Amino acid sequence: MTSAPDDQRPDLPALRDAISSGDPVRAMPALTQLRFCSDEEAVPLLVLGTAQKPFLVRSLSCSGLGYKRTEQGWQVLSRLLVDDEDSNVRAEAANALASYGVERSWPLLRSAFEADDAWLVRCSILSALAEQPEIDLNWLLDLATLAIKDGDGTVRVSGAEILGRVVRDGADQPLGDQARALLQPLQQDVDHRVVASALNGLQVS
Template sequence: MTEASPQPDLGALRDAIASGDPVRAMPALTQLRFCEAEDAVPLLVLGTEQKPFLVRSLSCSGLGYKRTEQGWDVLSRLLGSDEDPNVRAEAANALASYGVERSWPLLQATFTADGAWLVRCSILSALAEQPEIKLIWLLELAQAAITDGDGTVRVSGAEILGRIVRDGINKPIGAEARALLQPLQQDVDHRVVAAALNGLQVS
């Protein structure tokens, strides 16, 4: 540790996080970035057990950076059970950071089961940001996203289809994505139309 970032007082951080008061807990959770995973994860898990959703959400984010098996288990449970979509969305984002091969089955199932637009958009963006994700997986998600009742989710789906058109140019999967984009030019949401037109501009 450098003098600029001394080892935080774990006891004081635990007390602040356990208070459940966001004004005290949020800065304490932020301080955990200076700690080793073995010290930080138990306190992040404690944060996921607090009542304010902001505290649980930030704790999930931290578990995406301090990755351990305990963190994975806690995030997986919260993804399927937390009452607040903000927390579930942050859990999804954190799980993706454990690697696309591992997180894909869980996030795919959650995308199907969880109708909250925030959760769905988080899954779409988190997986799309993974450079090693397979285009066929992205196509599967995008196909589901463009049928969503929420325009924001459909926009994300259209943007992913546009990426598949670009990355899969001169391949069957690129043509399939292009075919899915065509009808979106008539979507009721102008944002979806714009995303579709943008995706179709690839020659």
């Protein structure tokens, strides 16, 4: 945990005042100062930030809750992932939830991916989970199968990239063959980026 020398310790009442103002010019620098606070000090103020009107303040607050992890933060992020009106905030909530561990976050993120059709949210979920080295390849195959059916090319690209990883990491397993079979039709995708990702994935030996 990062901490500041005593003479540089943040003034918590001043930070609370700045964050609760809802003014991004005041609130966002205050939120960044919370990295010098303990989790117990920072999380209530980050939660306060998630209740402010400007989406930039809510988004940065969600990001902070991915570093300052407590049960209160988890509960708030879980709600924002589903309920926030702004896709930027939902995407940051997804990233932050993944930092609590793939075993715990998987059910929430899998459900959100299926329910939320915003490309930014879906790409954030794909990226956050694909970065987890310990994730079950079956889970990645499941998620990628959904992603390659998306109407947005960027989401399909991410899905194709994940299939390529499953082909590589699951080469000696049946799911490696399943991933390869899903990549084959993507060579005819209307988006050239998807085609390129599919070809890359199929070239894995």
